[in-house]
Amino acid sequence: MSENTEVAAPYGTGTAPRGAQPAKRVRVHHLRELKQRGEPWPMLTAYDMYTAELFDEAGIPVLLVGDSAANNVYGYETSLPVTVDELIPLVRAVSRSAKRALVVADLPFGSYQVSVEQAVATAVRFMKEGGAHAVKLEGGAAFAPHVRAITTAGIPVMGHIGFTPQSEHNLGGYRVQGRGENGDSVVADAVALQAAGAFAVVMEMVPAEVAKRVTHELDVPTVGIGAGPDCDGQVLVWQDMLGLRRAKAPRFVKRYADLAGVVLGAAERFAADVRGGEFPGPEHAFH
Numbered sequence: 001m002s003e004n005t006e007v008a009a010p011y012g013t014g015t016a017p018r019g020a021q022p023a024k025r026v027r028v029h030h031l032r033e034l035k036q037r038g039e040p041w042p043m044l045t046a047y048d049m050y051t052a053e054l055f056d057e058a059g060i061p062v063l064l065v066g067d068s069a070a071n072n073v074y075g076y077e078t079s080l081p082v083t084v085d086e087l088i089p090l091v092r093a094v095s096r097s098a099k100r101a102l103v104v105a106d107l108p109f110g111s112y113q114v115s116v117e118q119a120v121a122t123a124v125r126f127m128k129e130g131g132a133h134a135v136k137l138e139g140g141a142a143f144a145p146h147v148r149a150i151t152t153a154g155i156p157v158m159g160h161i162g163f164t165p166q167s168e169h170n171l172g173g174y175r176v177q178g179r180g181e182n183g184d185s186v187v188a189d190a191v192a193l194q195a196a197g198a199f200a201v202v203m204e205m206v207p208a209e210v211a212k213r214v215t216h217e218l219d220v221p222t223v224g225i226g227a228g229p230d231c232d233g234q235v236l237v238w239q240d241m242l243g244l245r246r247a248k249a250p251r252f253v254k255r256y257a258d259l260a261g262v263v264l265g266a267a268e269r270f271a272a273d274v275r276g277g278e279f280p281g282p283e284h285a286f287h
């Protein structure tokens with residue numbers, strides 16, 4: 001990138017005034033460059049237009065349309081029930097709305113585990129019908145062939161290891177993975193995913209020291225959620241980050257706002273205004 005254009009990487013180093021150039025899409029190689037420069041980067045989930053627009057404008061380089069839409073959009077208790085047909089419209093909304101962010105579509109439970117062929121076909125649907133720029137799937141070395149095949153089809157793949165919520169019944173509940181001697185298998189899984197072509201690896205609920213080892217071991221970026229401060233990126237579910245979800249949050253969540261309080265207070269004031277005849281006022285009516 002030449003110096004005088006004043007547009008370098010999409011985030012962090014770009015100095016173009018807003019609106020001067022068309023938005024430059026974040027690409028997987030930009031994330032690797034951030035790792036090489038030692039610059040941590042944020043990732044958030046998004047499931048609709050307004051969050052995608054706002055997070056994009058805020059400079060979040062990667063938006064994940066998580067299968068966590070199951071329990072944060074559709075009202076299921078876990079991520080297991082959500083389907084490809086339920087997620088694709090959300091992916092389409094986000095990819096239509098984010099001008100710069102790389103949009104990653106999470107492959108839901110049952111849509112890729114059956115076979116390598118099923119994994120490629122599902123990933124293709126998210127790209128074609130959802131307009132995603134990449135896909136994510138849960139699993140370690142056992143899913144290296146799936147990652148390899150999807151990547152070969154031209155689709156970037158993000159891995160996800162450690163606590164993988166789609167396997168909660170096999171993992172014995174929501175618990176930290178990779179403690180003690182199990183740390184080595186987390187490292188081996190990450191290395192296998194990178195070797196299979198993954199462009200990044202999410203680590204969920206693994207000890208910080210293990211995540212640090214993995215991050216140093218890999219050339220591709222790691223993204224932590226409950227994996228300590230040494231990952232290359234950090235991801236949170238947006239309703240956790242903004243305090244819209246009122247259930248007790250996992251330890252790894254930091255709340256940056258109280259949207260639940262804002263929404264509840266406003267809805268109560270609206271209801272009171274209607275009941276008290278205060279709304280609509282003359283300025284809201286046509287004469």
Ligand SMILES: Nc1nc(=O)c2c([nH]1)NC[C@@H]1CN(c3ccc(C(=O)N[C@@H](CCC(=O)O)C(=O)O)cc3)CN21
Nearest residue numbers: 068071072079165174175176237240245249250251252
């Ligand atoms: N809103 C939301 N946030 C998430 O982070 C999230 C979802 N939904 N849905 C899909 C998965 C499920 N995830 C979860 C959900 C709960 C815990 C949890 O309860 N953690 C507890 C117990 C940990 C332990 O036993 O060691 C914690 O205190 O962190 C962790 C990850 C992460 N993902």
Ligand SMILES: CC(C)C(=O)C(=O)O
Nearest residue numbers: 045066067068106202
């Ligand atoms: C928590 C992130 C990594 C995720 O997989 C999701 O939101 O579905």
Ligand SMILES: [Mg+2]
Nearest residue numbers: 066067068106
């Ligand atoms: Mg997920």
